[in-house]
Amino acid sequence: MAAAEKLAGFVGVLFFAAAGIGWLETLPGLRSLPLGRGLGLAYLLGVAWVAGSLYALSHFGGVPLHRSALSAVAALPVVVGFVARVVLGSAARRPRPRRRRRWLEAAAFVVAAAVCLGAVAEAVTNPLHDWDGRMTWATQARYVRAEATVDARVLAEPQWYVTHPQYPLLLPVAQVAALELTGAGDDVHAFRLLYVAFLPVFLLVLYGFPRRRVKRRTAALTVMAAALLPYPAFFPTGGAVSAYSDLPLACFYGAGLLLLLRVRPGFSDGVAAGALLAAAVLSKNEGTPLALAALALAALAGLRRPGRLRRLAPVGIAALFVALAIVLLVSWRAGIPNRYDEAYGSLFSLAALWPAAVNRLPLLLPKIRYEMIALDHWNLFWSVAPLVLLAGWRGLGRRGAAYLAAGALAPLAVAWIAYTLSLDAAQTVRMSWNRFLLQASIPLLTLFSFALDDLLRRVRWLRRKVEP
Amino acid sequence: MLSFAGFVFRALTLGLFVLFFLAALPQAAVHVAERTGEAIRQWNEPPAAARRRVLGEPCAAAIERIRRAVPRDGEYLLVDGAPPWEGGTYWVRFELAPRRARFLGPWSELASRRRRPPDGSLVVIAFGDGVPPLMMDRESFLRELDKVHGGC
Numbered sequence: 001m002a003a004a005e006k007l008a009g010f011v012g013v014l015f016f017a018a019a020g021i022g023w024l025e026t027l028p029g030l031r032s033l034p035l036g037r038g039l040g041l042a043y044l045l046g047v048a049w050v051a052g053s054l055y056a057l058s059h060f061g062g063v064p065l066h067r068s069a070l071s072a073v074a075a076l077p078v079v080v081g082f083v084a085r086v087v088l089g090s091a092a093r094r095p096r097p098r099r100r101r102r103w104l105e106a107a108a109f110v111v112a113a114a115v116c117l118g119a120v121a122e123a124v125t126n127p128l129h130d131w132d133g134r135m136t137w138a139t140q141a142r143y144v145r146a147e148a149t150v151d152a153r154v155l156a157e158p159q160w161y162v163t164h165p166q167y168p169l170l171l172p173v174a175q176v177a178a179l180e181l182t183g184a185g186d187d188v189h190a191f192r193l194l195y196v197a198f199l200p201v202f203l204l205v206l207y208g209f210p211r212r213r214v215k216r217r218t219a220a221l222t223v224m225a226a227a228l229l230p231y232p233a234f235f236p237t238g239g240a241v242s243a244y245s246d247l248p249l250a251c252f253y254g255a256g257l258l259l260l261l262r263v264r265p266g267f268s269d270g271v272a273a274g275a276l277l278a279a280a281v282l283s284k285n286e287g288t289p290l291a292l293a294a295l296a297l298a299a300l301a302g303l304r305r306p307g308r309l310r311r312l313a314p315v316g317i318a319a320l321f322v323a324l325a326i327v328l329l330v331s332w333r334a335g336i337p338n339r340y341d342e343a344y345g346s347l348f349s350l351a352a353l354w355p356a357a358v359n360r361l362p363l364l365l366p367k368i369r370y371e372m373i374a375l376d377h378w379n380l381f382w383s384v385a386p387l388v389l390l391a392g393w394r395g396l397g398r399r400g401a402a403y404l405a406a407g408a409l410a411p412l413a414v415a416w417i418a419y420t421l422s423l424d425a426a427q428t429v430r431m432s433w434n435r436f437l438l439q440a441s442i443p444l445l446t447l448f449s450f451a452l453d454d455l456l457r458r459v460r461w462l463r464r465k466v467e468p
Numbered sequence: 469m470l471s472f473a474g475f476v477f478r479a480l481t482l483g484l485f486v487l488f489f490l491a492a493l494p495q496a497a498v499h500v501a502e503r504t505g506e507a508i509r510q511w512n513e514p515p516a517a518a519r520r521r522v523l524g525e526p527c528a529a530a531i532e533r534i535r536r537a538v539p540r541d542g543e544y545l546l547v548d549g550a551p552p553w554e555g556g557t558y559w560v561r562f563e564l565a566p567r568r569a570r571f572l573g574p575w576s577e578l579a580s581r582r583r584r585p586p587d588g589s590l591v592v593i594a595f596g597d598g599v600p601p602l603m604m605d606r607e608s609f610l611r612e613l614d615k616v617h618g619g620c
Binding site: 003005006105111114117118119121122124125126127131134135138139142143145147153154157160161163165185186187189190224225227228233234375376379380381383384387388389429438452455458459 | 477478479480482484485487488489491492493495496497499502503504506507510511512513514515516518519522530540541543546550555557558559561562565566568569570579619
């Protein structure tokens with residue numbers, strides 16, 4: 001019985017993935033993705049669709065968040081996807097030459113699988129025990145589930161003690177869906193697998209999307225390095241084993257950005273990126289500025305290439321999804337009085353930003369450096385990565401690299417604004433820098449892979465060992 | 469000369485990258501082994517038993533008593549009996565959710581105020597992680613406050 005309850009969490013993960021696969025079947029430009037990349041994208045699309053739709057239906061339509069509603073929401077893309085597969089036929093994957101798996105790719109797969117297994121083991125064994133998960137995200141999920149609505153009384157009435165009541169509810173709604181689906185009680189911690197599943201997705205996105213631009217050995221080394229980073233996998237305040245929303249946001253934002261920055265983005269990329277960036281808006285406060293930054297960067301990239309109208313169309317489609325998500329968020333928040341919150345929005349002003357944005361540098365840079373070099377956060381990675389970027393600098397001249405760099409800076413810029421406004425900036429750095437760095441990690445690690453690829457290309461004696 | 473310097477720099481960088489793997493692999497192996505071992509040992513542990521193991525028996529028992537006393541759609545008054553950085557009210561509120569909490573404030577501030585707390589049937593005083601919360605009815609809580617105020 002206990003083992004069955006532990007396995008219930010996998011049902012939730014499969015449920016979201018199935019919905020995402022259904023939608024992928026309807027997107028001609030993405031239905032022929034290789035299996036791994038497709039599954040990663042499917043999970044993100046599934047969470048975005050199921051939780052985002054339930055959020056909207058609950059708020060605008062008053063639809064109760066019960067099993068019937070979530071079953072209907074999840075079944076729709078499965079049915080549509082099945083029809084699409086029948087009508088369009090199986091996805092015609094590009095013929096790939098038979099190749100043997102090189103040891104480096106096999107090693108990367110083994111390391112990544114082992115790390116993911118460790119995170120899964122933690123999630124099915126122990127109840128939630130992290131700070132933000134208990135303070136905000138999972139508590140909000142319990143309130144929403146009990147009242148079967150995102151417009152819960154306990155959020156809307158100011159006398160109730162709720163921390164960050166205006167935090168977007170995509171992940172709590174996904175948690176509710178996962179628990180309602182299996183009829184599990186609130187104390188069943190199998191819902192933690194919902195969060196852990198973002199770790200393999202993170203690694204699949206890192207391997208799959210830059211794969212067209214770098215050699216397989218480079219992609220494998222990048223994924224292996226990412227899998228070995230302690231923070232994204234095992235850190236209790238922000239990693240996959242927690243119920244923080246930073247890793248999901250990193251995946252939604254990073255994958256959405258990469259889709260829009262593809263060499264020739266099409267309609268399917270626009271739709272998928274739009275869904276992911278909309279999910280980013282509904283995941284965390286930072287999601288809105290990050291989604292807007294991704295759209296702006298993609299628009300800029302499209303403007304600078306020939307065939308502007310064709311290149312800007314996917315950005316326009318994505319912008320529509322983001323706009324709808326922002327409308328939902330603003331409408332939902334309008335009914336919730338903010339309290340027990342830092343309220344950075346109310347502190348924001350040009351006078352508050354300047355000159356504090358510069359004056360706080362000497363205080364905060366050493367603290368940021370500490371967070372990045374602490375072994376139990378990132379091991380030696382951020383000490384080595386700048387050297388790799390320098391040594392492989394020619395790789396940073398690849399198409400799209402400048403936009404990726406800007407995309408990586410966006411979360412860090414949001415962080416810096418928060419630190420400038422914060423009343424206790426040093427404490428805020430300690431609590432949040434790594435989480436903002438995690439949000440930036442997909443574009444950052446993609447840039448890293450570009451530089452590493454150039455570096456490896458120039459080391460002929462190593463190439464012979466790695467690729468006999 | 470520059471070409472040689474570039475070669476040395478690239479070789480050094482790759483060497484440090486390998487060093488990162490040599491340092492990170494054992495660290496990750498320890499994480500994975502600890503968690504996988506615990507999952508195997510606890511594979512048949514029900515969620516309730518896992519909560520008792522993680523919270524501690526006294527804390528889990530106290531939470532259960534409060535859950536029985538306050539219905540799921542009910543409400544309670546919450547007091548912070550520990551320093552705010554311990555987050556005691558967050559953990560208790562999470563364990564008691566979806567019961568609605570009305571926060572009265574830190575005990576230290578209540579003890580210095582003369583204003584009587586609002587009506588409510590039960591008061592829960594939260595402490596740090598792992599310390600059992602206290603539950604008392606409003607009258608008992610007011611008597612405790614009066615003791616601190618010197619009975620005035």
